[in-house]
Amino acid sequence: xxxxxxxxIGGGPxxxxxxxxxxxxxxxxxxxxxxxxxxxxLTKQTHKFFGSKEQYAKQRGIDIATILQDNLQNFxxxxxxxxxxxxxLYEDKVATILQRNEYKKISAKVIILATGASEKFLSFxxxxxxxxxxxxxxxxxxxxxxxxxxxxxxxxxxxxxxxxVSYQMMQAGIEVKAIVEAxxxxxxxxxxxxxxxxxxxxxxxxxxxxRAIGHEKLEAVELxxxxxxxxxxxxxxxxxxxxxxxxxxxxxxQHQLASMINAKTAFIPQLGGFVPLLNDQYMTSVExxxxxxxxxGIEEASSxxxxxxxxxxxxxxxxNQPHPKCDNLIQHYQNQLYELRDGLFGHKTLIGxxxxxxxxxxxx
Amino acid sequence: MLHKTGVPTKEQVSSxxxxxxxxxxxxxxxxxxxxxxxxxxxTSCPVKAISMGPTIHNQPKLNPDLCIGCSIxxTSCPxxxxxxxxxxxxxxxxxxxxxxxxxxxxDMIVSALNRSGEVIGEGRIISILNHPRQLKTQLIEVxxxxxxxxxxxxxxxxxxx
Amino acid sequence: MSRxxxxxxxxxxxxxxxxxxxxxxxxxxxxxDTIASALIAHGVTTMAYxxxxxxxxxxxxxxxxxxxxxxxxxxxxxxxxxxxxxxENMIVVREQTEGQKL
Numbered sequence: 156x157x158x159x160x161x162x163x164i165g166g167g168p169x170x171x172x173x174x175x176x177x178x179x180x181x182x183x184x185x186x187x188x189x190x191x192x193x194x195x196x197l198t199k200q201t202h203k204f205f206g207s208k209e210q211y212a213k214q215r216g217i218d219i220a221t222i223l224q225d226n227l228q229n230f231x232x233x234x235x236x237x238x239x240x241x242x243x244l245y246e247d248k249v250a251t252i253l254q255r256n257e258y259k260k261i262s263a264k265v266i267i268l269a270t271g272a273s274e275k276f277l278s279f280x281x282x283x284x285x286x287x288x289x290x291x292x293x294x295x296x297x298x299x300x301x302x303x304x305x306x307x308x309x310x311x312x313x314x315x316x317x318x319x320v321s322y323q324m325m326q327a328g329i330e331v332k333a334i335v336e337a338x339x340x341x342x343x344x345x346x347x348x349x350x351x352x353x354x355x356x357x358x359x360x361x362x363x364x365x366r367a368i369g370h371e372k373l374e375a376v377e378l379x380x381x382x383x384x385x386x387x388x389x390x391x392x393x394x395x396x397x398x399x400x401x402x403x404x405x406x407x408x409q410h411q412l413a414s415m416i417n418a419k420t421a422f423i424p425q426l427g428g429f430v431p432l433l434n435d436q437y438m439t440s441v442e443x444x445x446x447x448x449x450x451x452g453i454e455e456a457s458s459x460x461x462x463x464x465x466x467x468x469x470x471x472x473x474x475n476q477p478h479p480k481c482d483n484l485i486q487h488y489q490n491q492l493y494e495l496r497d498g499l500f501g502h503k504t505l506i507g508x509x510x511x512x513x514x515x516x517x518x519x
Numbered sequence: 520m521l522h523k524t525g526v527p528t529k530e531q532v533s534s535x536x537x538x539x540x541x542x543x544x545x546x547x548x549x550x551x552x553x554x555x556x557x558x559x560x561x562t563s564c565p566v567k568a569i570s571m572g573p574t575i576h577n578q579p580k581l582n583p584d585l586c587i588g589c590s591i592x593x594t595s596c597p598x599x600x601x602x603x604x605x606x607x608x609x610x611x612x613x614x615x616x617x618x619x620x621x622x623x624x625x626d627m628i629v630s631a632l633n634r635s636g637e638v639i640g641e642g643r644i645i646s647i648l649n650h651p652r653q654l655k656t657q658l659i660e661v662x663x664x665x666x667x668x669x670x671x672x673x674x675x676x677x678x679x680x
Numbered sequence: 681m682s683r684x685x686x687x688x689x690x691x692x693x694x695x696x697x698x699x700x701x702x703x704x705x706x707x708x709x710x711x712x713d714t715i716a717s718a719l720i721a722h723g724v725t726t727m728a729y730x731x732x733x734x735x736x737x738x739x740x741x742x743x744x745x746x747x748x749x750x751x752x753x754x755x756x757x758x759x760x761x762x763x764x765x766x767x768e769n770m771i772v773v774r775e776q777t778e779g780q781k782l
Contacts, residue, residue: 191714191763213559300712346599355636371725
């Protein structure tokens with residue numbers, strides 16, 4: 156059994172920033188990730204970030220991943236375990252890990268869950284054909300591994316991820332034949348859409364996919380227009396040949412480890428799905444088990460980073476070894492989060508966060 | 520229109536442009552028509568010509584009297600929503616952020632595109648800047664016919680034929 | 681299917697080749713590849729077949745979540761090829777239904 160003060164599960168933006176806080180408080184920290192590299196989704200994000208300077212605005216996501224890892228240099232009490240998947244999680248704060256083919260057990264005083272999110276899927280005929288993939292997956296294979304899986308694509312979904320990934324695929328030389336949106340307006344930031352329109356990309360609103368066409372792999376898609384009830388408008392069918400179909404219809408929090416450790420969860424639509432219920436210090440209903448980032452509510456990497464800092468700080472308080480600048484930093488990062496969420500796009504999140512807190516106090 | 524197609528209306532574009540006299544020197548034209556949490560343009564401007572009020576969600580506003588046309592905001596904007604523009608009697612000049620695969624050189628003739636991606640004429644490359652702080656976003660200076668002032672937004676390689 | 685040779689933002693550097701065997705045929709990937717990325721670069725689109733109807737399954741999530749890309753690697757079944765780094769001389773085959781063949 157390996158013993159540690161803090162076990163952080165997930166090495167994306169929130170896990171990395173949480174680790175910085177616990178390490179700076181001189182707590183022994185193990186940071187694990189199932190991938191062979193740290194950084195989570197940041198490692199594929201070649202675009203410049205929005206937000207403010209604190210959240211690395213105008214820096215590219217790929218560079219922010221490097222910065223966050225550089226911030227973890229020179230901590231003798233930090234252990235990073237890669238290619239490590241949690242296969243069991245116990246309420247007495249023991250995690251069982253498979254690292255490659257080795258089985259390991261870790262006992263921690265505090266666990267921080269930071270497992271992020273995964274992409275939702277869409278039902279349509281032949282949706283299981285090869286070359287149909289999530290937007291994040293296409294972004295990964297192209298930006299991170301520098302592999303081009305096809306010469307053309309259609310994107311379903313015009314939220315920020317659909318728009319950003321479409322732009323990045325144009326940069327990689329993949330022709331985006333259409334971006335398809337079932338609603339009557341574009342979902343993401345209009346500046347993202349404008350960048351694509353300049354490149355001549357067709358953004359079709361009130362349009363969705365009826366079926367994918369192909370045998371061993373995708374060959375074409377059938378698109379249809381829909382009315383305000385999302386019902387097919389007859390006679391609007393259009394077949395587009397394409398190598399790749401990208402599905403970008405939202406993210407779901409990866410709450411599974413919270414459920415495994417018996418933390419209370421609830422379905423909160425404003426946060427993207429099932430999330431663990433949290434108190435104001437990001438602690439779940441299980442003593443000493445915290446959670447942060449996209450797994451507690453779908454937002455952006457900027458918010459995930461701030462939540463990671465806060466959760467790390469609260470964890471140091473919980474262990475009675477508070478970070479040397481604890482109170483100041485908690486105030487600082489709370490202000491950042493407030494600022495990020497204080498607009499139109501943050502409204503829904505704030506409602507979800509309120510529900511997440513209320514349901515904890517009322518949970519049976 | 521913008522929320523359905525991603526293309527701003529002529530009125531929206533005119534609302535952020537300035538008169539000919541103001542544009543006798545390079546000024547920033549900021550096409551950020553939505554309240555999003557973002558402020559690198561404000562913090563990057565060395566002469567504080569861009570303001571946003573107390574929250575980072577407001578749309579930025581340029582004070583053209585303070586703007587010195589340095590182009591730092593053009594390559595700082597993560598949405599590529601800012602260009603520099605100036606005019607004389609027969610030509611319009613732009614500095615634009617460019618992040619695609621076209622390979623351009625000084626004096627090259629290129630296709631001029633509008634906000635819908637349509638070719639609306641030709642342009643001539645005046646200069647290309649790749650400063651490290653631009654983080655690989657190129658700053659390309661282009662000359663086009665003056666009539667394209669409110670339509671031109673970007674370039675692509677001219678395909679002969 | 682191909683590799684990016686030139687990109688306005690991403691640094692494309694030369695990478696060492698890694699030889700491995702896929703379905704009995706020797707092919708190459710590059711340093712930094714996962715098994716899946718090397719296969720996709722090689723033009724492989726079918727990662728597996730569904731159990732009942734033998735429908736082809738492809739690369740889907742890229743983060744080790746969906747199980748669509750699982751293959752048998754060096755005799756170990758259910759390896760998530762999308763998050764497993766490629767190594768020299770790996771023997772990779774699609775999952776099959778006979779345990780004796782592992």
